[in-house]
Amino acid sequence: MTKIDIFSGFLGSGKTTLIKKLIKEAFAGEKLVLIENEFGEIGVDGGFMKEVGIEVTEMSQGCICCSLVGDFGRALKKVIAEYAPERILIEPSGVGKLSDVIRAVQNLDDSEIVLNSFTTVVDAKRCKMYMKNFGEFFLDQVEHANSVILSRTQEMSDEKVEEAVNLLREHNGNATFITTPWDELDGKDILKAMEHKTTLETELELLAAEDEHEHHHHHDDDDDDDDEHEHHHHHHHDE
Numbered sequence: 001m002t003k004i005d006i007f008s009g010f011l012g013s014g015k016t017t018l019i020k021k022l023i024k025e026a027f028a029g030e031k032l033v034l035i036e037n038e039f040g041e042i043g044v045d046g047g048f049m050k051e052v053g054i055e056v057t058e059m060s061q062g063c064i065c066c067s068l069v070g071d072f073g074r075a076l077k078k079v080i081a082e083y084a085p086e087r088i089l090i091e092p093s094g095v096g097k098l099s100d101v102i103r104a105v106q107n108l109d110d111s112e113i114v115l116n117s118f119t120t121v122v123d124a125k126r127c128k129m130y131m132k133n134f135g136e137f138f139l140d141q142v143e144h145a146n147s148v149i150l151s152r153t154q155e156m157s158d159e160k161v162e163e164a165v166n167l168l169r170e171h172n173g174n175a176t177f178i179t180t181p182w183d184e185l186d187g188k189d190i191l192k193a194m195e196h197k198t199t200l201e202t203e204l205e206l207l208a209a210e211d212e213h214e215h216h217h218h219h220d221d222d223d224d225d226d227d228e229h230e231h232h233h234h235h236h237h238d239e
Contacts, residue, residue, distance in 0.1 A: 001112055003088070004113060006098065006117070008118070008120045008145070010126075018190075033083050034088075073107060097141070102115065120142055121150075123151050128164070145175050146174070146194070146196060150165070150177070
């Protein structure tokens, strides 16, 4: 059985940094494959990956979530056949639609693959600007995540962080939100939040329903999330 974890986020959001942290602290000892799309991005450092024994399959023909949906499926099956990994990390292009990447994996219809998590990394300082300038692409990443991990929160006041979370929650009331600065968290704790199963199941159901209707939906309900799956620890550093 191969677990698949998808990490989306705009260029500069910090998703590569997050993946490195999780590889060191949460996935140690697992047989991992990272599939990254180099389209317009600085990829994870190859030397770092070789050090920790990870095979890197670079997909250089553009964005996996639009032109590569078919090829992506074949590439994924090849990776599984060749490396038999316990876990595959997928890092799509920053402007990719998360819903398309999830759908591409679902369409493989392989009982050996389990969609484990889909995480969106958001630069908390820029989320309002991204929402305004990149609308549909940015919101697709937020709406389809089962966890939203905010970066740069250590550079903001509690009020500003809260404002960013509220803005994002309007578009996804089901996700687990992490706002604590990453250096104060262990990778294992981040992984636990990412694997929050109820939100994952809800998201897969929504995607299935969406396929039957149109490719547009908004999470306008379920805003009254229990605090138990909100990782909402704010740390304000006066700098």
